[in-house]
Amino acid sequence: ETYCIILLILFSVFADAAELKEKTIYTIQTNSASSMQDLDETILQLSNYKDLWIHYEKIQKQYSVMIGVFKQEREAQYLLNSLKQTIPSWKIVRSSFADIYYWVPKTERVKLSDIGYSDPIHSQGFQSYASVQFPWTDSMTTKNGKLKLFLKISPLLNERSSIKVMVEKIPYYNKRIRQLGNDPVIEIQLDRLEEHTIGEKLDVEIYGYFSITDDRCADEPSGNLWMVIEKDSYLQYTVNSSIQSLKDYFKTIHETYNISIKENETNFVEASIKLAGFLGSISQTKSTRLKFSKISGPSKNIFIGSQPKDIELFGSNLYVTPAGIDFLINKFSPLLPFSSVSIDSYNNSLSELPNEISFEDLGYENRVMIGIGDLTASYPFSLQEIGGWPKHLFCTLVYNHTPIHEEERSFLKIKMNKTLFETKEVTAQGGQKSISFEIPERYLQPKNTLEVIFSYYLNRGDCKGSLPQMEVSIFKDSFLSTKGFRKNAPLSIGSYPSVFLGRGAIILSDNTPKFYIPIARLVEMLGQLQGVLKLLRLEDLDKQQYDYAMFHMSPDKIHQLNPMVDMEPSFEIINPFSQKSLLKLSSDDSVAVLQVFYNKAGTPILIYSENDNASPFKDKNLLSQQSLNGNVAIYKDNTWYPMEIGQKLRVVYPHQTDFEYYWVRYRLIICVLVGTLLIVFLFFIYHRLTGN
Structure with missing residues (x-):
């Protein structure tokens, strides 16, 4: 049965490829020439554009540069309208994939910061080790490719120290420290990898063999054996064909999508x-x-x-x-x-969340680490992936390691978001083992990084002999498990994606880009993956059952939602303890407000509203999950001001000069005055009764 399924998939893939060649496409024909060399200037002019290819006309013996592969003429016309400012004579033609004579190669780069490394990679020990995996697709090639690593290394290393770089398990670089300096830049040409078959990832490993003296056991605890790989390090590759599958289309997530x-x-x-x-x-x-x-x-x-x-x-x-x-x-x-x-029938309904989610389900394969010192495996995950904010979160690690000599010592350390919370000594024989532990809720964030560290240290005399390495495997069937989820989880702008789960409602003042783009950018920036999400009118909201709601309303309408901050016509943020005014804004100011809270029914609510010319989403998304930890964020003058409205800060409205306004604004003074009068009154009563 398994073989039949595999054959069916292979047949479907080949049939899919055959059908693709016969598809009609619309494209833009640019300049033509009798030789491809004469088109180099045109290709250079259009080098930033996707889908450049060459068409060869056999009768006229002419080569033409074509831009784009479109299903409909309308999309080709959109692109042509923007290109006609450059060359008015270019035109739309009808063609097919079979007419593609030559796909113009395109050189691209992907940085470490593009694939999740928000900080430099730090490695320590006399056998320092770091591993990076770059996404790879069938349309990529290493022709004219290179790997550029920006490093920083300890200035105390002796001249015998060295650095080795392996690409796809092939040694490409090995040099002594004296040839590199303290801040070396390593550049490796990857052309000879062309004949090598690369899988889903291109694997890069950096080894540092470091020492300061002849005694490594004395060098290790000094903390001076280290290297840092900067996040601007990059892989350069060439795209030499069109994208053939949805897998490859979404794999290069460092690219921009329109x-x-x-x-x-x-x-x-x-x-x-x-x-x-x-x-x-x-x-x-x-x-x-x-x-x-x-x-x-x-x-x-x-x-x-x-x-x-x-x-x-x-x-x-x-x-x-x-x-x-x-x-x-x-x-x-x-x-x-x-x-x-093609989807004949698909039931888009909520499925019951599993109590367990494996590392494989989170996108991680078996992890193998070899070396001495700290061997670290990192597993980023979000609370949204596991189904919400857990009441109790457990992790079960399934691992294997080589035997530990009785004179050596090894430890297993577990960190959550860089905080150590679990340790265990690793001893005796190797073999497959497992360990389970609870992850304390106080260490959890909307997006987390679980670090599993096997520390292996030698204890053999002066450490001048051979150095046996430890090998550890962490298996993909390790898993996270939960015992229910919190209904009233901590709610902030940074945490709301892990709370906004289930059936969601979106309400906009109007179905125009002005209103739907900011909400789309919010769910993109915070990775809010929701399948059951309905766009409703405000008047229909009470008629539908929903677990959370997101609003983008004009400032003059948000008062209908009983928000924490109402923008019309003016408001003021004060510290109720010091009576200090932190922020004063009116309807004439260019300002945007983002707020999250539970309504009276206990439903989590998000409201976004902006005045004209105040959108933080017009040119780039200035929203940062790490900096917006309050329940309200106010955007003004290209800066977000996060704050906690409620117990810490208060909102007052100068135009509402009723008792509530004066109470919020001056309650500390009022309390002092009332307290003083009460003390005077009690003193007067005491004096009348006692005569003292």
């Missing part, structure tokens, strides 16, 4: 917000990767609309229906090998 909606209809706007959350959930960087426009030549375009196939790939352009987006979110893995998908 979302294009034909019409601002409710189902298309709703789908674009879901898609933004999906792209944010697979992204590994904090900066935004989304654009919203009719078309973007340098970006991958995703066109949302009605079409016969729910998901269909044309080069760097993806055509998808709202049902296709639901399918992407919930059933992504099975459709990876294909370039198009």
